[in-house]
Amino acid sequence: MSxxxxxxxxxDGDEEPRSARKRRGILEAARTLFLRNGYRGTxxxxxxxxxxxxxxxxxxxxxxxxxxxxxxxxxxxxEAGDTVHDQVLKLQESGNLEADLxxxxxxxxxxxxQPQVLRLxxxxxxxAERFPELGRTFYERGPGRTIAALATLFERLGTRGxxxxxxxxxxxxxxxxxxxxxxxxxxxxxxxxxxxSAPDLDRYADTGVQVFLAAYGRHSSAxxxxxxxxxxx
Amino acid sequence: MSxxxxxxxxxDGDEEPRSARKRRGILEAARTLFLRNGYRGTxxxxxxxxxxxxxxxxxxxxxxxxxxxxxxxxxxxxEAGDTVHDQVLKLQESGNLEADLxxxxxxxxxxxxQPQVLRLxxxxxxxAERFPELGRTFYERGPGRTIAALATLFERLGTRGxxxxxxxxxxxxxxxxxxxxxxxxxxxxxxxxxxxSAPDLDRYADTGVQVFLAAYGRHSSAxxxxxxxxxxx
Numbered sequence: 001m002s003x004x005x006x007x008x009x010x011x012d013g014d015e016e017p018r019s020a021r022k023r024r025g026i027l028e029a030a031r032t033l034f035l036r037n038g039y040r041g042t043x044x045x046x047x048x049x050x051x052x053x054x055x056x057x058x059x060x061x062x063x064x065x066x067x068x069x070x071x072x073x074x075x076x077x078x079e080a081g082d083t084v085h086d087q088v089l090k091l092q093e094s095g096n097l098e099a100d101l102x103x104x105x106x107x108x109x110x111x112x113x114q115p116q117v118l119r120l121x122x123x124x125x126x127x128a129e130r131f132p133e134l135g136r137t138f139y140e141r142g143p144g145r146t147i148a149a150l151a152t153l154f155e156r157l158g159t160r161g162x163x164x165x166x167x168x169x170x171x172x173x174x175x176x177x178x179x180x181x182x183x184x185x186x187x188x189x190x191x192x193x194x195x196x197s198a199p200d201l202d203r204y205a206d207t208g209v210q211v212f213l214a215a216y217g218r219h220s221s222a223x224x225x226x227x228x229x230x231x232x233x
Numbered sequence: 234m235s236x237x238x239x240x241x242x243x244x245d246g247d248e249e250p251r252s253a254r255k256r257r258g259i260l261e262a263a264r265t266l267f268l269r270n271g272y273r274g275t276x277x278x279x280x281x282x283x284x285x286x287x288x289x290x291x292x293x294x295x296x297x298x299x300x301x302x303x304x305x306x307x308x309x310x311x312e313a314g315d316t317v318h319d320q321v322l323k324l325q326e327s328g329n330l331e332a333d334l335x336x337x338x339x340x341x342x343x344x345x346x347q348p349q350v351l352r353l354x355x356x357x358x359x360x361a362e363r364f365p366e367l368g369r370t371f372y373e374r375g376p377g378r379t380i381a382a383l384a385t386l387f388e389r390l391g392t393r394g395x396x397x398x399x400x401x402x403x404x405x406x407x408x409x410x411x412x413x414x415x416x417x418x419x420x421x422x423x424x425x426x427x428x429x430s431a432p433d434l435d436r437y438a439d440t441g442v443q444v445f446l447a448a449y450g451r452h453s454s455a456x457x458x459x460x461x462x463x464x465x466x
Contacts, residue, residue, distance in 0.1 A: 038359075040273060119362075121422075126271075126359030128424030129352075139422040174444050177414030182406050188421075189354075189372040191361030211407050214448035 023061045025051045031072045035119045039069055039127050066131065073134055076120050077141040080111045088149035097162060098213055105179040105205035108146065112180055113195035118187050125188070147172045154216070163216050171216050178208035256294045258284045264305045268352045272302055272360050299364065306367055309353050310374040313344045321382035330395060331446055338412040338438035341379065345413055346428035351420050358421070380405045387449070396449050404449050411441035 029050035033042040044065055048055040062068040087107055094100055111117070121138065128135035150172035157163040165171045182204050183196050195201060262284035266275040277298055281288040295301040320340055327333055344350070354371070361368035383405035390396040398404045415437050416429050428434060 122358055122361060125355055125421045128355060128422060129426075130424075132424040135422040135424050139419065143418065143422075170440060173415050174411065174440075177410055177418070178407065178444075181410030181414045185376065185410070186372065188358045189361060189368040189376075191365040191368045193362075207403060207407075211411075211444065211448040215444040216447075 022051070022053055022057060026053060026058055026061055026068070027071060027075070030068050031076070034069060034072055034123065035116060039065075039123055044068075069127075069131075070134055070137065073120060073124060074137055074141065076116065077138050080114065080117050081141045081145050084108050084111050084146050085149045088146065088153055091153060097157070097217070098209060101175075101209045101212070102206050105175075105209050106202055108176075109179055109183070109201050109205050110195075110198075113183060113187065113201060115193040115195070118184075118193050118195075122188060122191075143176060147176050150175055162218060164218060165216050171212075174215070175208070175212045178211050179205050180208075255284070255286055255290055259286060259291055259294055259301070260304060260308070263301050264309070267302060267305055267356065268349055272298075272356060277301075302360075302364075303367055303370065306353060306357060307370055307374065309349065310371050313347065313350050314374045314378050317341050317344050317379045318382045321379065321386055324386060330390070330450070331442060334408075334442045334445070335439050338408075338442050339435055341409075342412055342416070342434050342438050343428075343431075346416060346420065346434060348426040348428070351417075351426050351428075355421060355424075376409060380409050383408055395451060397451060398449050404445075407448070408441070408445045411444050412438050413441075 026047060030042070030047045033046055033050060042065070044055060044058055047068070048058045051058070058068075062071065084107070087104060091100060091104060121142075124135055124138045147169070151168040154163055154165060154171045154175070155168035158165045158168060163171070183201060186192065187195065196204075259280060263275070263280045266279055266283060275298070277288060277291055280301070281291045284291070291301075295304065317340070320337060324333060324337060354375075357368055357371045380402070384401040387396055387398060387404045387408070388401035391398045391401060396404070416434060419425065420428070429437075
């Protein structure tokens with residue numbers, strides 16, 4: 001027979017999974033409630049109720065409602081942001097830059113326009129003045145990270161002469177917002193959580209890429225090597 | 234001595250201005266409180282208190298908090314939107330299209346990045362799911378109207394061959410968001426109400442115009458006369 005595990009090991013073995021399970025349950029309940037009722041419309045009591053744990057258990061895992069909300073924001077944005085970030089950095093070049101960038105833009109747009117990501121973005125904007133650090137987290141883990149990855153990609157393509165640019169970060173900002181702004185701003189202001197149809201989203205992605213390449217592509221006329229403002233200098 | 238006015242005329246003459254003055258006072262109080270404390274953080278009691286009128290007087294002028302908020306949104310967005318709309322439609326062409334569009338973009342950006350317009354936009358986004366009609370008002374009187382005016386302008390410039398485009402509305406969307414998205418999205422998520430420095434805003438406006446003209450200008454290479462998606466068709 002095997003040696004009995006020490007009492008400590010036994011306690012760890014039993015409690016860690018249960019504790020982790022409870023934590024996950026609390027996070028799921030909180031996410032559902034925050035996305036449905038907003039930050040101010042959600043209480044720790046309700047979260048405990050939906051998670052079927054005591055309020056003390058909720059507070060054992062999360063110091064306060066704000067910490068819990070922060071965890072939801074970080075988790076959701078990381079999940080969407082990780083995917084986009086990886087897709088940008090691992091872009092397989094097929095030799096057809098426009099097609100490659102279209103594929104990237106379409107995937108990026110589909111990720112950002114997910115109903116739960118839209119709702120979370122709206123919640124973060126709603127609370128941005130009271131909790132600027134949450135907005136900063138959303139920005140840095142979301143659009144900020146995508147833009148940084150795009151800047152790395154564009155700098156590489158610029159070095160090889162595939163793109164013409166002298167400010168990869170600005171080019172990345174332009175790419176990002178050319179692709180996303182039309183449907184994203186409509187969704188934010190009009191309160192739509194269901195994204196536009198896939199063909200509409202693809203059209204925004206494709207035409208955004210076209211404008212980007214007109215400015216920064218190899219045969220572009222306007223943006224390079226002149227610096228911004230160059231036309232009047 | 235003049236004939237004494239009829240009792241009715243006297244009542245109208247005295248009460249109309251007082252009533253209008255009270256209404257304006259209520260609107261000012263409500264605007265201050267909504268922008269400071271948000272929609273849910275503001276009560277009709279507080280509005281009455283700051284406006285120094287009774288709660289009944291507030292309700293005499295506005296059926297409920299939502300109507301009052303709607304009036305604030307409409308008034309603020311109309312004020313900013315009217316200016317931008319007029320500037321777009323009355324654009325004086327100097328013969329230097331890039332300079333003209335830069336001037337337009339800079340003025341448009343300065344209008345949208347006003348602290349009170351940013352805060353209102355954030356409030357409207359926060360309430361967009363509960364009050365989609367408010368979001369629609371903001372969208373239609375704000376960006377929607379600017380984009381429609383830009384589309385009219387660009388269609389005219391397209392007809393004259395100054396721009397090359399086959400979808401003026403899409404071109405207008407691209408112009409609008411190329412100019413505004415970088416600072417606007419940062420402001421929304423990071424909770425900044427103070428806009429970036431004027432040189433930074435000018436740079437966003439100017440480089441946005443450059444990208445736009447690379448795609449849609451007379452010597453543009455990519456967007457016209459090919460239709461979107463043309464590169465693969």
